[in-house]
Amino acid sequence: MTLDANNPNCAAFQVRLPDLAGSGEKIAADPHLQSCEHCRALLADLVKIAEAARQLYPVAEPPDRLWEQIESAIRNEKDGSDRR
Amino acid sequence: MPVSPGTPFPRAVLQNPMEVEALARAQAGDHQAFAQLYSLYKRRIYSLCLRMLGKLAEAEDLTQEVFLQLHRRIASFRGDSAFSTWLHRMAVNIVLMHLRKKGLAVISLDQALEPEAEERAGRSFGAPDLSLSGAIDRLALARAVDGLPAGYRLIFVLHDVEGYEHNEIAAMLDCSDGNSKSQLHKARLKLREALRTNSRQEARR
Numbered sequence: 001m002t003l004d005a006n007n008p009n010c011a012a013f014q015v016r017l018p019d020l021a022g023s024g025e026k027i028a029a030d031p032h033l034q035s036c037e038h039c040r041a042l043l044a045d046l047v048k049i050a051e052a053a054r055q056l057y058p059v060a061e062p063p064d065r066l067w068e069q070i071e072s073a074i075r076n077e078k079d080g081s082d083r084r
Numbered sequence: 085m086p087v088s089p090g091t092p093f094p095r096a097v098l099q100n101p102m103e104v105e106a107l108a109r110a111q112a113g114d115h116q117a118f119a120q121l122y123s124l125y126k127r128r129i130y131s132l133c134l135r136m137l138g139k140l141a142e143a144e145d146l147t148q149e150v151f152l153q154l155h156r157r158i159a160s161f162r163g164d165s166a167f168s169t170w171l172h173r174m175a176v177n178i179v180l181m182h183l184r185k186k187g188l189a190v191i192s193l194d195q196a197l198e199p200e201a202e203e204r205a206g207r208s209f210g211a212p213d214l215s216l217s218g219a220i221d222r223l224a225l226a227r228a229v230d231g232l233p234a235g236y237r238l239i240f241v242l243h244d245v246e247g248y249e250h251n252e253i254a255a256m257l258d259c260s261d262g263n264s265k266s267q268l269h270k271a272r273l274k275l276r277e278a279l280r281t282n283s284r285q286e287a288r289r
Contacts, residue, residue, distance in 0.1 A: 018269035019262065045216045046272045049279070052220040053244035056229070062130035062147055067122060070151045074115075077152070 013039050021046070107167055111159050118158070122151055125168070129175050135241045136179045138230050146182055150175045176242070176256060183234060216279055228278035236271035243268050 013032040020027045027033065033040050103124060109117030129150050133143040153174060161170055229237060242248045242256075243264070250264040257264070 018265040021265065021269060042276075045276050045279075046269075048216055048220055049225070049272050049275050050244050052222065052225050053229075053240065056222060056226060056245060057131065057135050059127045060131045060134050062126050062144065066126070066130075066144055066148060067119070070122065070148050070155075071119075073148065073152055074155055077156075 007036075007038075010036060010039055014042070017043070103167070107158075107161070111161065118155060121154075125171060126151075128168075129171070132172065132175055132246070133179060135245055136176070136238060137182075138237065142182075146175075146179055149182075150178050153178060173256070180238075180256065183238070216276065216283065220279065221282075224279055224282045225275065228275045228282070231278060232271055232274055236267060236274060239264060239267040240271040240275070244272075 009032055013030070013036070017027075020030065027043060033043065103121075106117045106120040106124070110121050126147070130143060130147045133146040133150070134140070137143050137146065150171075154171060157174070161167060164170075229240065232240065238257075239253060242253050243250070248256075250261045250268075253259075253264040254261045
């Protein structure tokens with residue numbers, strides 16, 4: 001399957017796509033998609049990427065030393081303001 | 085709203101009584117209570133920094149900066165929003181300031197209005213196509229996100245990972261909704277290209 005970069009309908013659809021994707025409207029109902037396999041495949045991939053992104057990053061644990069550094073920085077700030 | 089089950093900061097956080105008490109005591113200057121807040125939020129803030137920056141050392145530095153700022157400003161929290169939302173936004177702003185200081189073009193209106201040549205409509209779709217088949221390999225996607233330019237990565241993480249809406253991102257980045265949508269779209273296109281390239285390389289092996 002190849003996408004036709006010169007197809008003005010595809011180009012026009014792809015220009016509108018960021019807005020369509022961010023509008024919450026049902027993009028699948030767009031008339032161009034009914035007849036264009038290329039743009040349907042593109043859209044399916046982008047949706048798949050957005051969905052995969054939600055599972056992408058586990059919650060990470062900072063190193064234990066970080067709290068010691070924060071406490072130390074807080075103490076330094078306090079000492080500095082006490083001296084003033 | 086695209087908030088995943090694992091998204092660390094669900095918008096409507098119901099604060100538990102222990103957290104409310106720790107917050108009140110920390111606002112009054114109780115160091116132990118501040119330590120308790122750190123324990124409650126350290127993973128969320130560190131994970132956020134890591135996602136936005138992609139580098140462990142920077143994420144640690146920025147997590148430290150966020151909690152230092154929190155220590156300085158906690159007394160000013162008035163409860164207009166959930167504490168977690170307030171802290172999350174503070175963290176995002178600190179990371180954004182850091183990126184700007186580093187001279188990274190977090191967002192470029194010009195770029196959005198005048199796409200780079202490689203990104204002109206249709207151009208990147210002209211090559212022989214290979215749709216992403218099956219489930220997306222998480223490692224490949226993570227690598228692709230790491231390879232995004234900083235500005236694209238930022239928008240992608242804020243919207244698709246953290247669940248911010250375009251109007252919220254626009255307010256944070258001082259750009260238009262349209263710019264946020266456009267940058268996100270370009271980020272996803274770049275990821276698609278990276279994943280397709282990866283698939284082709286895997287197929288050749």
